[in-house]
Amino acid sequence: MSYALVVAEVRRGVFEERNLDSIGICALLGKDSILLVPDGDYVGSEQLVNGLIKAKVEENVFLNPLTMVNILEKVIAARGKPDMIVFTSSASGTELASYAAGYFNLPIITDVNGYDKEQGIFYKSYYSDKIFGEFRPTGEGPSIVTVRSGSFREFAVDKGSAPSAETVEDVAVSSARTFMEYVEEEKTDVDITKAEFLLSVGRGVGNKDEIPDYEELAGLLKAVISGSRPVIDKLWLPKARQVGTSGKTVKPKVYLAMGISGAFQHIAGMKDSDCIIAVNKDPEAPIFQYAHYGIIADIHKVRDKLKDILKTP
Amino acid sequence: MNLIVFTKRVPATQEEELRITGEGKAVDLSKVPFKVNDWDNYSVEEAVRIVEKSGGAVTAVSMGDAESDEVLRRAIAMGAKDGFLIETGDILHDPNARATLIQNFLKKENVPFDAIFTGVQSEDDQFASVGGILAAKMGLPFVSMVIGIDSFESDHAIVRRELEGGLQERVKVMLPCVISIQTGINEPRYVSIMGIRKASKVERKVFKAADYQENVASKIEVAKWVYPPKKAGAKILSGELEGSCKELLGILKEKGVYQ
Numbered sequence: 319m320s321y322a323l324v325v326a327e328v329r330r331g332v333f334e335e336r337n338l339d340s341i342g343i344c345a346l347l348g349k350d351s352i353l354l355v356p357d358g359d360y361v362g363s364e365q366l367v368n369g370l371i372k373a374k375v376e377e378n379v380f381l382n383p384l385t386m387v388n389i390l391e392k393v394i395a396a397r398g399k400p401d402m403i404v405f406t407s408s409a410s411g412t413e414l415a416s417y418a419a420g421y422f423n424l425p426i427i428t429d430v431n432g433y434d435k436e437q438g439i440f441y442k443s444y445y446s447d448k449i450f451g452e453f454r455p456t457g458e459g460p461s462i463v464t465v466r467s468g469s470f471r472e473f474a475v476d477k478g479s480a481p482s483a484e485t486v487e488d489v490a491v492s493s494a495r496t497f498m499e500y501v502e503e504e505k506t507d508v509d510i511t512k513a514e515f516l517l518s519v520g521r522g523v524g525n526k527d528e529i530p531d532y533e534e535l536a537g538l539l540k541a542v543i544s545g546s547r548p549v550i551d552k553l554w555l556p557k558a559r560q561v562g563t564s565g566k567t568v569k570p571k572v573y574l575a576m577g578i579s580g581a582f583q584h585i586a587g588m589k590d591s592d593c594i595i596a597v598n599k600d601p602e603a604p605i606f607q608y609a610h611y612g613i614i615a616d617i618h619k620v621r622d623k624l625k626d627i628l629k630t631p
Numbered sequence: 632m633n634l635i636v637f638t639k640r641v642p643a644t645q646e647e648e649l650r651i652t653g654e655g656k657a658v659d660l661s662k663v664p665f666k667v668n669d670w671d672n673y674s675v676e677e678a679v680r681i682v683e684k685s686g687g688a689v690t691a692v693s694m695g696d697a698e699s700d701e702v703l704r705r706a707i708a709m710g711a712k713d714g715f716l717i718e719t720g721d722i723l724h725d726p727n728a729r730a731t732l733i734q735n736f737l738k739k740e741n742v743p744f745d746a747i748f749t750g751v752q753s754e755d756d757q758f759a760s761v762g763g764i765l766a767a768k769m770g771l772p773f774v775s776m777v778i779g780i781d782s783f784e785s786d787h788a789i790v791r792r793e794l795e796g797g798l799q800e801r802v803k804v805m806l807p808c809v810i811s812i813q814t815g816i817n818e819p820r821y822v823s824i825m826g827i828r829k830a831s832k833v834e835r836k837v838f839k840a841a842d843y844q845e846n847v848a849s850k851i852e853v854a855k856w857v858y859p860p861k862k863a864g865a866k867i868l869s870g871e872l873e874g875s876c877k878e879l880l881g882i883l884k885e886k887g888v889y890q
Contacts, residue, residue, distance in 0.1 A: 416763025455723025503797035612865030
């Protein structure tokens with residue numbers, strides 16, 4: 319029977335919420351979804367899928383791409399080829415998906431954020447999210463896709479009860495790559511997730527020497543300063559101040575974004591803020607799609623003008 | 632230690648207006664400036680640091696048109712010993728096709744390596760797949776999202792992978808392997824114009840992509856390019872700068888975050 323295989327991401331005993339998007343795309347495509355999960359004691363979303371396969375390995379072994387291909391081989395031997403194999407679009411999902419695509423010689427489309435059922439087209443973003451490509455697999459399947467978090471979960475349907483689980487046992491575990499331990503971020507005195515008002519700066523700041531002026535503006539506004547990935551990568555602000563999927567997810571009353579174009583990984587970390595105000599000189603910057611208010615201007619000029627106004631008694 | 636590092640010349644689209652032409656057939660990049668892919672810049676730096684510490688050589692490889700020589704000169708200026716260009720006028724959108732071509736090249740030219748470094752993704756297509764596909768095809772272990780290399784020995788490396796929400800995972804990987812580098816892993820050295828000029832004196836080898844086409848077939852196709860669907864979007868505070876700034880402060884007061 320035809321089916322779509324959903325490879326779940328379970329991390330530190332948590333069934334990641336973005337797995338719902340993997341299940342959702344199967345429902346949207348009208349395919350029976352079979353959820354592949356690691357062993358362990360956690361709450362999944364079994365009532366949303368048509369079938370369940372438990373691989374008798376721990377999550378860290380499950381999430382190792384060199385071992386995952388062995389698990390997939392066993393699943394395919396037992397159930398036949400799926401129509402599609404779905405992974406999350408994340409640090410581990412993408413790693414697993416690309417390795418599996420190479421191993422099994424399968425078509426792959428990553429970071430899928432939409433699907434057109436009539437044309438059989440997957441949408442994927444290109445060029446800083448300014449262009450979408452309409453992609454279609456042409457090679458022999460199953461096709462591998464990774465799906466962008468938040469894109470398809472609304473399509474997942476509760477089936478009322480969980481299917482009974484099959485198991486995959488005696489998985490060959492790779493010794494060429496092995497998990498050692500998790501490393502937690504160092505604790506710091508600032509917690510940007512607690513701030514009511516964030517002034518967040520991005521690549522548009524241009525260079526490190528401009529940062530103190532933004533810190534001064536944040537001080538005048540009584541805002542806490544944070545930044546997007548490029549600013550953190552360049553060490554202009556410490557890692558604890560990073561907003562985005564690899565940093566912090568924030569929901570302040572006001573998120574004032576200056577010089578941030580709005581890469582998806584950043585948007586995912588701030589889109590639920592009560593009020594988003596974006597300042598950017600590029601009117602096409604994706605952030606204006608998510609912001610409530612916008613100013614299209616040179617951010618340094620806006621910064622200096624705000625400082626002038628605030629300093630004038 | 633011989634390290635191969637891939638580097639790509641990409642359009643810097645962050646602040647550019649992009650136009651789709653030919654009813655969705657192409658994206659006009661003719662007025663867009665090009666630069667080295669951010670991820671590859673960090674990846675070159677990391678590879679160079681390893682050989683500076685433990686000896687060996689870095690070979691930078693780029694696939695693209697003749698202009699891609701620019702990112703090879705840059706890599707050499709940063710410390711790579713050689714620069715190889717796999718020249719092609721075609722843009723291969725399919726990461727499977729790219730990885731297969733690279734595999735054919737490495738095999739046919741017999742390029743020696745202890746590890747292959749790639750950026751996690753390239754800024755233009757955001758596929759984040761070539762490293763993983765290449766590793767699997769070559770039967771090599773693979774680690775991606777590498778944000779720290781704790782040790783790099785002759786037979787193995789201990790690396791940290793960046794996961795979500797500030798969490799990292801430490802893994803041991805046996806060599807030879809493919810490592811995909813995440814931005815922020817290091818502080819790439821500054822490359823001066825003088826440095827690049829000096830690097831131009833180092834000969835770069837040019838190979839033709841046409842010679843490595845065995846099994847290079849795209850498994851996906853781009854039917855069309857489209858603009859992302861527009862949402863309601865932001866209310867733009869337009870007019871004089873002073874006026875929009877005062878309006879902005881008014882919003883902050885209304886939201887109760889500024890008095």
